[in-house]
Amino acid sequence: MDRRGKKAVYSILTLAITATMVLSGCSTKKAGGESASTDGKNEAPYEVTMAFYGNEQKDMQEVQNEMNKLIQSKINATVKLLPIAVSNWAQQTNLMLASNEKIDLMFTSSLFNYSTQVAKGQLTPLDDLLDKDGEGIKKALDPSQLSASKVDGKIYGVTPVRDLASDYGILMRKDLLDKYHIDAANIKNINDLDAVFQVIKDKEPAIVPLVAKNPGTAPFDAGYITYDPLGGGVGVLPDYDNNMKVVDFYETPKYAEQLSTLRRWYQQGFMLKDAGTSKQDGREMVKAGKAFAYFSNLKPGSEIEASRKSGKEMTVVRLTPAYATTDSITGIMWSIPVNSQNPEKAMKLLNLLYSDKELYNLFTWGIEGKHYVKKSDNVIDYPQGVDIQSLGYNFGTPYLFGNQFLSYTWTTEDPDIWNKMDKFNRGAKKSKALGFSFNVDNVKTEMAAVNNVLSEFRVGLETGTLDPAENLPKFIEKLKAAGSDKIISEKQKQLDEWAKIQK
């Protein structure tokens, strides 16, 4: 008996070891990847797997088939769409990249660790590929927009053509403004809003004057920003310049001032008492008739887009000038992971999305007659009897799928919107640090601790729920204890080095 038991233990151990070896073998073996490919006509079409965030659409397979007809005839490739829920994006793509699953094109973002991904060798440099197969992309984007994503002099991501700068302001329900004869043109800065909110609060007790745009965040979080965030975390460039001196925004008088405004609004009942806790989407609350206004990042046509989404006409008041920062460009990009077995084909497909009007619109809006109908050459609308709820295909992210300037416009939209957007992008001021990407690797430990402090205080302070007089000093002190200064000086160091190369 004894001997048999021992034997079993040994054989299991051996099995485990062999399996581990097999496993480690296959996780390193494929890493090199073979990328030999020619454009031979009789070659089987290469399937480009394209991963992006979104929820799978009912008619996706059908649209994908249509896309493949187009793509195959043009570049002898096919596409496989791989939408992944946004909440699962970071985890799923991390796993897929770590296990060398096939992804040829993927969405990347500075908000999803773009610079870390580059540092860890997950992405292919695109410069040569762009020169060879990316003519349409290079034509559609300004060189400064293309190079904003550079890390150590190489491009690893290409932004879609979309709003590449943003200004901030407030969106308010027009019906209520009209009802109480409030002239939005008189609102010049945030302090002018007190009077407006007061009217709404007095006259419409069932409506909250101000909500946050995104669930569980503070009103200014997505809506009123006066600095270049330099990749997020602590350490920002106030007013997009500040002579390139990085500071902790939470220590500035400006932040204190904002907090006291927010606290005042909270105390006067302009915001939900649960503002910091409730997980309600501000836009949904406006739609449901429960809220009056929210702050938002803006672009040309924002008010029309907002009106369409909330089903109520919205008036916009722009409170800051438009700026282009690295983050506004690197926030949404396309990259080719090293997992791709055929980066050339991936680049060719991406190029088509930037230059082929038919393909872009098919990808974005679906099949004509089924998912939209043409009202005129360039203007589309829902087919009869179909609305946004029952539509079988619409990812709702037109800004993501390539060159948005190729897009049809909806009947509710300004037909001239893309010209305006282009002007907006070109006219926006450029942050002094435009093109700088922060690499967090050296201060990971500090970032981890700082993230916890941020989540402890920010929402509470910025929704006015916490008294700034008491909590702001605590906040700053805890940030310092967590190592914020080290992060800031690291950022400063990297920024200085970057600036040197620019000259």
Added chain:
Amino acid sequence: MLLLMMLPGIFYLVINNYLPMFGVVIAFKDFNYTKGIFGSDWVGFKNFEYLFKTSDAFVITRNTILYNGVFIILNLFIAVGLAVLLNEVKQRFLSRFYQSVILLPYLISMVIIGYLTFAVFSMDSGLLNKSILPMFGISEISWYSEAKYWPYILTFVHSWKSAGYLCVIYLAAIIGIDQEYYEAATIDGAGKWRQIKSITFPLIMPVVTVMTLLQIGRIFYSDFGLFYQVPLNTGALQSTTNVIDTYVYRALMTLGDIGMSSAAGLYQSLVGFVLVFISNYVVKKFNSDNALF
């Protein structure tokens, strides 16, 4: 033959649990995708630093241990108590009813429990503030900004959710007790309480011990849902709701660093491992049959 029977299960554990354990090396590496798991550079204990180099290190460790300690003890009493009572119910219909109802909370996911908690404690629309407190003439309390209430709320929610689960396990153990013991005791004239004390308790002791040991092994892990979803990730409550798991989650959410998350897991496992060894040793001293191994 016995070994043969075990084979499928052991095989599954090897695949599901032991094979992936090679991954602990990640905790000591600067994981790089092109280099692979084994090719990445060693960084020693750097990935562990963030767990200790923070002013919150004490708070999260204290919270984790205190909460879990209280949970283990409280659940033990509640679940054993309920199981004994349930076993005494003579009406079959009622007994079934109680059994079903007691397990209801276990079926609801923590995310939803978070929303339910919000429905009760919300400032603007909560049941307590809108309906119940006014009945007693108490003014509104802003539950979500007062950290001091939350140890009680979380403990209640935890017991509410998991006591039924443990109770069902203990009930199964009690039901498995041979009826003859009780019949003999009744003939001897032993009262209910005596029967419970000298038959039920000793006979379910092994199950109770094992269950408790298993929980001690996981004392450094905490129910992420309970501490993250139920307080709805409210910052103002962090002093009493932040535990190791939530700290790690918040820390790495934007960093997405695999090495650092493995480090946290390894740390939690090691502490649990040591604690279980000690308690198992103690149990063995008293009664070697009850020990885990």
Added chain:
Amino acid sequence: MKTRNLMWQWGINIILMLVACVCILPFVLLLTSSITDEQAIYQHGYSFFPEKISFAAYEYLLNDASGILHAYGITIFITVVGTACGLILTALLAYPLSRPNLPFRNLWSFFVFFTMLFNGGLVPTYLVYTQLLDMKNTIWALIVPGLLMNAFYVMLMRTFFVTSIPEPVIESAKIDGAGELGTFIRIVLPLSLPILATVGLFQSINYWNDWFNGMIYVTDSSLFSLQNLLNRILLDIQFLASSNFGSSQADVSSNAPMETVRMAMAVIGVIPIVVAYPFFQRFFVKGLTVGAVKG
């Protein structure tokens, strides 16, 4: 004696009734808030007695009725297959561990228990299942990883076998010439129905409520289980609430349904298992009688 017994029964029932209320009330709140008019919640707060009833939340969910039905199908399949296979594996492993004549018994117990303390983490596990076993986007990925057999249940069942199966019963079976397997199937299993039902119940609840495997191993929507489908929406909301991605240019509409819809989603996720529960309970009672007869 009789009155004392009656008092005892009354006392027990009153305590248990109270406990039952504590367990049921939040569930009732869940149900009522799922059928309360959205506006009423905002104005009057949550309540057990809705000011205004509305089924809008359910209508919203029914919009995608075929998707939900399909997901129910997946969930039921994985629950049934997973629970059945899991129970067999667990019992087969637990029984030998309970036998004193198993060589290296403690070592094996430790081998099993060790898996509860240490795990390799997500990435290596994912590598094993996708690279070695190629399970990504298959139905097996919803059944096998993590859930199939759990050391916790093995230890639980082992303890039960040790304490509740009288050694003489097994010995006498052996004397009658039954092998280990025969004894196990004909004698031990019938005596163990309560623990089998308990572990089976927990396993099926785990399968029913699981969304993690779906989130990790499945990107193909035709394999989404019910909880996976429902949780996706809730997780998206939570993600947008806690990351700064929502505040970037990416105008991700959270599609956040209002509270009532979230409550309704919970209701349709829980109802079936509540309905199925009494089925398991029959075994608790049966186990009791079989045990008594044998004893």
